[in-house]
Amino acid sequence: MAIERCFNIDPQTARRLINETKHMTNDKSGESNFYQTKTYLFDEYAVLRMQNMLYRNVSTSDADLKHLENIAMTLLDLQATGINVVPILAYQCDNGTGYMVQPRAKGAELYDREKMNDPTYVLSRVAMLAAAPQVHYDRFVADIIAIVDAGILIDFMGKDNFFYDASCGFQFIDLNAHDDHVYGLTDMKPQGKQVAAFGGFLPCYYDIASHYRDTVTSLLASLTAAQRTALIQNNKAIFEQCKSALVHNGVEQQAINDMLSHERFIPQKQVLGLV
Ligand SMILES: Nc1ncnc2c1ncn2[C@@H]1O[C@H](COP(=O)(O)OP(=O)(O)OP(=O)(O)O)[C@@H](O)[C@H]1O
Numbered sequence: 174m175a176i177e178r179c180f181n182i183d184p185q186t187a188r189r190l191i192n193e194t195k196h197m198t199n200d201k202s203g204e205s206n207f208y209q210t211k212t213y214l215f216d217e218y219a220v221l222r223m224q225n226m227l228y229r230n231v232s233t234s235d236a237d238l239k240h241l242e243n244i245a246m247t248l249l250d251l252q253a254t255g256i257n258v259v260p261i262l263a264y265q266c267d268n269g270t271g272y273m274v275q276p277r278a279k280g281a282e283l284y285d286r287e288k289m290n291d292p293t294y295v296l297s298r299v300a301m302l303a304a305a306p307q308v309h310y311d312r313f314v315a316d317i318i319a320i321v322d323a324g325i326l327i328d329f330m331g332k333d334n335f336f337y338d339a340s341c342g343f344q345f346i347d348l349n350a351h352d353d354h355v356y357g358l359t360d361m362k363p364q365g366k367q368v369a370a371f372g373g374f375l376p377c378y379y380d381i382a383s384h385y386r387d388t389v390t391s392l393l394a395s396l397t398a399a400q401r402t403a404l405i406q407n408n409k410a411i412f413e414q415c416k417s418a419l420v421h422n423g424v425e426q427q428a429i430n431d432m433l434s435h436e437r438f439i440p441q442k443q444v445l446g447l448v
């Protein structure tokens with residue numbers, strides 16, 4: 174085997190889990206054609222099989238997986254300080270195709286990409302998130318800031334890169350790359366608070382890239398008047414919790430207003446009654 178590293182897991186356990194997936198059908202899959210991730214779920218662990226593992230963030234070569242090793246260490250450090258990241262416990266890679274072993278995230282995807290056309294699912298997610306405590310939102314924003322400031326890239330383009338669980342709150346998965354600044358691709362180091370003003374609204378119901386995938390329009394059209402009112406009210410409650418969390422974490426009101434006034438940010442905010 175070309176490369177194998179284990180961090181907070183013994184190699185036998187990691188190898189056993191990886192071998193078991195060879196007789197399993199994957200439970201989930203990634204969206205990116207490049208990595209073609211297939212996810213296999215165990216009670217405590219998730220095993221991800223992927224292509225092109227020797228590339229970080231598509232464009233940066235990581236032939237010896239030193240970047241990935243560095244990321245794995247940083248994630249464990251973040252976790253040790255109470256940040257809700259799902260770390261990398263082990264990886265194996267042979268010629269670019271490989272496996273990662275992670276703890277299984279608790280709860281469920283913030284919003285599951287496969288279920289966004291299902292009104293019952295969306296209504297129940299939004300009602301549940303509206304009832305989530307403010308401390309979970311505060312921690313979500315605090316964690317975004319800490320992860321970004323540690324140079325780790327958060328993929329905000331997928332709401333299934335975040336999990337929510339009533340006991341431990343929001344968790345971050347799919348943390349496989351540093352930001353471009355770490356790789357020397359830009360002079361601009363991302364600032365945690367600035368990134369949070371964008372990513373902190375992710376728990377709201379909206380399409381991140383509605384020009385590419387619009388699930389909101391058809392879902393709204395399929396709701397009864399009462400369902401629509403409930404959706405809009407609960408979503409507004411989530412929106413307010415996100416805003417409060419940003420303020421509680423020291424994000425300037427001006428930065429929040431600037432973000433919200435941007436027409437490309439939550440393009441559906443009017444139809445969703447958020448503003
Ligand atoms: N540790 C985990 N615990 C539970 N589920 C997971 C875990 N890791 C991944 N998954 C599931 O597998 C899916 C794909 O994983 P991941 O997002 O890491 O892959 P990806 O290739 O980066 O996907 P994409 O590029 O489309 O964002 C996730 O959206 C989630 O549903």
Ligand SMILES: [Mg+2]
Pocket residue numbers: 203204328331333334347
């Ligand atoms: Mg993902």
